[in-house]
Amino acid sequence: MQEWWRSAIVYQIYPRSYQDSTGSGVGDLQGITRRLRHVADLGADCIWLSPIFASPQADMGYDVSDYTAIDPLFGTMDDFDTLIATAHDLGLKVIVDQVLSHTSDQHDWFKQSRVSRDNPKSDWYVWADPLPDGSPPTNWHSHFGGSAWEFDPQRGQYYLHNFLASQPDLNFHNPDVVDAILDTCRFWLDHGLDGFRLDTVNYYFHDQKLRSNPPAQAKPQVTATDLYGMQSNIYNKTRPENLRFLERLRSLTDQYGDIMMVGEVGEMGRRSIEIMGEYTAGTTRLHMAYSFAMLGPDFNAEHFRNCIEGFQQGAPDGHPYWSFSNHDVPRQVSRWAQHAVSEDAMARFACAMLMAFEGTIGIYQGEELGQTETELTFDELTDPPAIRYWPAVKGRDGCRTPMVWEKDAINAGFSTGTPWLPVKPPQAANAVDQQGAGSIMEFYKTVIAFRKASLALSTGKTEFINLPEPLLAFHRTADDTRLTCVFNLSPDILTVAADGTLTGPHHATLHGGTLTLPGNGFAYIAGCTAIG
Structure with missing residues (x-):
């Protein structure tokens, strides 16, 4: 088997922000297809699309209401098939986000599940009775603030949500749920996908005994929205049953030949590297995994060495995926500014270092332009935790603003309409049409080509x-x-x-x-x- 992914450069596209073809202010599949040549010319081997499935967009598509339908916001199934065909013609593989741990509360499965305690879908989500005093069943936290449990008066029970209350967690202990999820994955493989990026891959299973988490053993990590760091999260995620599900999913993908799965491990620090090792060990689980270990503020030699050596020791036969940025964290040039001579110098340095790492490499759209974090005002926000906790939390909108193509065009060439997030002058200044000889984009092309030509760097x-x-x-x-x-x-x-x-x-x-x-x-x- 070729295993194209082992030395691949994966380019993440955030569909809402890449290219609008209709003037709606939101990027779409036709727009992505139009711009695929940019990705191919950069030297990337694969595109990763953030969710494009039917969704009420409460969490920008990470709240799926139909796993087998394209959201009309992005286009049609024909548009998707055209994108796949065009990408393949350009030598690009295509993977898509699969958000399997939870759905939208607008999904038909949940609408039926919440009706009663004895309907065919009643056990498809994680339901539990209140404690005698009416409080939630456990002390688990939601990443978006407050308890991970929401009381539903229709059933008279709480349901679990690790993120928004409108994102109920599926009950993976139910074999019917697992079968249904695998069927949705099969649907997209039949449409020609080359693999999946598995969102929150260690969140699928929960402790069936509903035990509360103990306090964190290390120094608690607390942010305005996220109290996860105050607990040792041993019962609400990363359960041992997860491995069996990954093996079933791998068995499915192996039926389609050279398919790749990369899992997002929702964890920080040393534990994240250990989980990456567990989830990629052998040849029956994930092909690759990445964590937030390199997506945070830490910027020192010891940190990067510990990440890589930790994976080497924890998964000697596994394969890592390293990235410095994605749609959930501030852009690397801004995040590491205190260590930089200049924004330009940091953009080049980050590229040179990342491309030297062993494994598969991920680039988030705009990093090849040296893009910086966008400063937004409260009225410009769309990200739920930012809106809830402003100004203590700026949220994720700053890294999600539209791709910039032409500096002096309307909205820098992204859309002729009003963009869903604004395009501001500091970002427009980095537009693709400004990236001539000696630019950061040309530097990315040069370093990627050097990596591919070097046996030492690529393998x-x-x-x-x-x-x-x-x-x-x-x-x-x-x-x-x-x-x-x-x-x-x-x-x-x-x-x-x-x-x-x-x-x-x-x-x-x-x-x-x-x-x-x-x-x-x-x-x-x-x-x-x-x-x-």
Whole structure:
């Protein structure tokens, strides 16, 4: 089997924000199809589409009301089939978000489930009686604030929701639910999909005994919306039954040949790397997994090394997927600004470092332009937790504003109508038509091409080199080919003794046995036998 995904560059498209073809102010499938050449020219191998299924859009499509229908907001099934065909003609694979842990409360399954306690769908969601004092069955928290339980007066019971109250959790302990979910996945594979990105992949099962979580063992992590960090979340997610479901899903995808599944592990810190290992171990579970470990504010050599070595140790036969940004976190250039010489320098540095990592690489739309986080006012928000907790929480809208194509066009070429989120001048300044010779986009193309041409970078194993902070260094080796990668994670000029020859794109000098790295400097070195 080819296993195209092992060295792939996956480009995430947020459909609402990529290209509007109708003037509605919302991106759509025809718009994506029109812009696929941009992705192919960048050197990516695959596109990942955030949800495009029927939805009331309370959580921007992550609340599905029909798993086998395209939301009219984005187009038709014919538009989807055309997108698949066009992508394949350009040599691009296509994967789509599958939000399997929960549905919208507008899904027919839930509408029937809430009617009574004895109908055919009554046990398709997680229902529980109140405690004697009327309080929720457990102490579990919702990621979007408050309890993870919502009381439904029609049934006289609580239902579980890890996110919005309008996103009830499915009961994966019910085999009929599992069968129905697998049928929806089969539907899309039959339509030519090349795989799935599995949202919140460790949330499918809950503890059937409904035990409350104990307090967090480590220092609690608290944000305005999210009290998850105050508990050891051992009963509301990452249950052992999850592995059996992943094996059933893998068995299904294996029937379709060279299909890829990448799971989003909803966890932070060391535990997230351990779960990635568990979920990708062997050949009967996920092909890949990624966590939020590299999507947070941490920016030091020890952190990145711990992430990669942790995966190596926890899943020696597994395969990682690394990304610095997605639709849920502030853009990397803004998130790591305090460590940067400039926005331009950080955009190039992040690209150079990410493309040196072992595994599959993910890029979020706009990162190839050096895009920055958009500053929004309260009246411009659409993200539920931001609206609820403003101003303590800015939410996720800042990284979801529309893709910019032409600096001086209406809405930077995204839409002729009023965009669902505004296009502001600082973002428009980074438009594709401004990305000429020497630009960040051209740099991305160069580094991606260099990675693909290098056996060491595309398939090589990683061996870290012990250098002091803020230097991250490692060898990548494949067969007899070895490349040494060195990165300066600070805005200061640093030097280190090294031999060999600089190769590929770099921001460093190597003379007389001394490697000089400017602030946010980086180097790929061939023939390096000694460094440090």
